[in-house]
Amino acid sequence: MMGRTGGVEGGSIRPGKYSHVERERRFLLARPPEPSTVTVTRVITDRYVMGTRLRLRRADFADGRCELKLTQKVPVPQPGAVQGLITNTYLSPAEYDVLASLPAVLLSKTRFSVPPLGVDVFDGRLQGLVLAEAEFTTDDEAQSFVPSAECVAEVTDDARFTGGRLVRASRQELLGWLAEYGLRPAGSQDPAE
Template sequence: MADPVEIERKFLVARMPDLGDARRSSLRQGYVTRPEDSVEVRLRQTDDGHVLCLKSGEGIVRGEREVTLSAAQFDALWPQTEGRRIEKTRWTGPLDDGLVYELDVFAGDLAPLVMVEVEFPSEEAAARFVPPAWFGRDISDDKRFRNKALAIAGAPQPDDDADG
């Protein structure tokens, strides 16, 4: 059986869209793994519950496994993420072709960063995707914009090298 994968492209947001059809949720997530670790282990609390996620790989196709946690399990592990946390408001809404966007408005030290991600059923669909006008620069391959990197190093400066 193949490992579950996530095929995702990520963009900065050029301008905020109409969020009238979007669903809002609050997220906080922290990273158990250290910057030098090749596998990412993340805890996430949302309005809906608690999850432990393991991610591996590079680029737009990455391995991803999630395990639901109880609130007590989450609370027991959360202290291990000290210094490697982010908070954001996520807006989830429809795009053309049945796709869904997840727009993240970061809080705290990462404000005013706003990014949007889209998951795809295949690499071909990801390659064919034409982003709406409100999407900004494609940062799918820029490691500085991974949530783990943001939690550890903060938001990249606008004049930083875009290749990451």
């Protein structure tokens, strides 16, 4: 039985006092956005805490601001824009430092705001992955959204392109996944080569 804080049960979700329904659609792009289209830039380091559904995020903005937060995502196993429940807690630097000492796997990227999309350009072994997402407050908004021409393929229902899966992906896996969508990052080799 679910308490007053809501939850996920049998594929249906109920927002609670602290969590809300996360609705987003994800798209692959062939290249980063043109600088003239970007309204905000931030460098993001995500720490996926081992053995949990928790993500510790540090976002450093181009203007010098820093945002620190702890996020819990409770996914729902169904196709479509409703991803599950999300809860965010904003942290002080001291709180962040304590939680950053927990064992975690890291994922880094630069996020460019190109309304209505947030476009993530990944670093390290995920270099060449450009993933855009649009967030919505209602199911109708999500269903009626028409992606821009820069969106090569929708991967909303492809769990391989979620942060929790990408953080564990090898370079070879990523290149194979992108090839399935007809994408080959500049300077990359075919996974079979």
